[in-house]
Amino acid sequence: MTDNFALYRVMLLIRRFEERLLAEFSTGKLVGTTHTYIGQEADAAGIFSAASPEDVVFSNHRCHGHFLAYGALSPEGSDPYRLAAELMGKATGLVGGRGGSQHIQWRNFYSNGIQGGIVPVATGMALAEKEKQTGSIVLVFIGDGTLGEGALYESLNLAALWRLPLLVVLENNRYAQTTPVELAVAGSMSGRFAAFGLPVWERETSDVLEVRALAGEAIAHVRSGAGPAALILHTYRFMAHSKGDDPRPPEELARIRQFDPLTIHAARLSPAELDAAEAEVSALLADAFSRAESDPFPVLGNQVNR
């Protein structure tokens, strides 16, 4: 299996997983909401191909892509089954149906749906990894919308003061829910990190190989003990923020499809490889969703207000 194939396979898994989710809402198998990663797959696939399985990850509300790409680092591979079960609220889900789409935990992967609030927590995790001398770094994922939250800046300050192994990944998908970045972010994005002394790796790209190279540099810097860094990836979200909240004009939605990370990377694979990836992902997801669907719902025990 080539490297390029593996990268494509992870991106395709994320794409097809998210597409399946959106479809399942209409069947009533999913409740609540979801925030899909469609269009941003190169970020997660590229970053995690440059990370270590022992690294710690704190993700946000848009966490499915991060989780599936992080899982690809482990020997047994990504586990769309337990993620699907979690989203269906099943007892076999990653966190037994308690967390749902935005609140999952598996091995060194954590997510929470509170903008900005996850960054102080990730900072403390980085302190712990440094103190324990594990060699692990912490990757925390934020978006352009998170730049409005004050807790982010408190954390950047602490991480820099304490030279913590923290990589802040800013995925600028140009919209905070429906608010365009021009209406929400003043000044410079990279300047916000530079002000605290964090080196910044920044690129406008949807090419997974470019992301991987850039992430590799940023991760190497952080792992060297030189302190925190920022990785800013300007990307595109193809679908709504969650499900029905996308006021962008059709022309814009059509235009940004030219930056489809799967199309860009597919050019590097043979037709046979593309077919093989599609078949493999399709089988994996069919199995994942059918098993998850037949799993039992959780039952509330007596652990209320423990």
Next chain:
Amino acid sequence: MSTVLEALNSALLTALESDPRVYVLGEDILDPYGGAFKVTRGLSTRFPGRVLTTPISEAAIVGAAAGMALRGLRPVAEIMFGDFVTLIADQVVNHAAKFRWMYNENVRVPLVVRAPMGGRRGYGPTHSQSLEKMFLGVPGLKVLAPSALGDPGALLLAAIADDDPVLFVEHKLLYTRPLLQAGQGDLADFTLESGGELFPYFVLRPPYPPRLTIATYGYNFELARAAALELMMEHEIFAEMVVFSQLSPFDLTPLFDSLARTLRPGSGQAHRLLTVEEGTLTLGWGAEVAARAAEAVSGLRVRRVAARDLPIANARPLEDAILPQAQDIVAAALSLV
């Protein structure tokens, strides 16, 4: 004679000595200053690597503590004034207290947030409050408050040893108070009982059958005790006192047991409960205690003594009028019996 401050300071030293996973972080806690109220004095000299001074960033302090706890450390964070717990609310409510349950028991979050609360020192509206009531009933969070009874240091060590996030509420006026000894001084007339598994409660039983039970915690036990002595000496009314160190989750069994004793058999009278706290009255600790007691004990009469629903003023006469005083407790007790 040892004070509450010395007990807490010595407990932090013990924790740092006995467990390399323990870290202490907060604002201005390094020697020679040693913290705004000196609870952390001496720690940074002994353990420079594990006592971390921070910028003025309460959310980051507590968030970082939560992250440290998730990854195997046992942090103790100091919030310089308890009033600033509003700044940590998101980190406590939506992060630290959520993780264990939200992640299906996959993780533990052993962190302690120490917060000096309370007024009576003329610090004015934003440095005198008792805001712990805002954190009572938050699932996944324990709220503890030492008093001068028992061993406040042991309570802090139990909080540090706990696997869940704990908000540890220290009333500022307690720091200089001597630890109380059973059978001595103010306690001479009372029989002191204690119980509770991890975080003890105390019951002070008067020499004669009680007419009412006073429930309280923290520094306000000092006021309740003064009031109980006055009720006994001046009015021949005996009050039993139940002093909690665990505020949340609520476990009021010892209170219900006490209330059962406030009724003379066959008298046809009501059980009587008086709650005393320094937070504002509305939706306070006493309100929940009273509601639960009313559900558990039939024929209950209740009075609550608390701060008036006002910001705490700076001027002494205003602050005194706003915060509960021993005389308010006496008056409320007299209106109850």
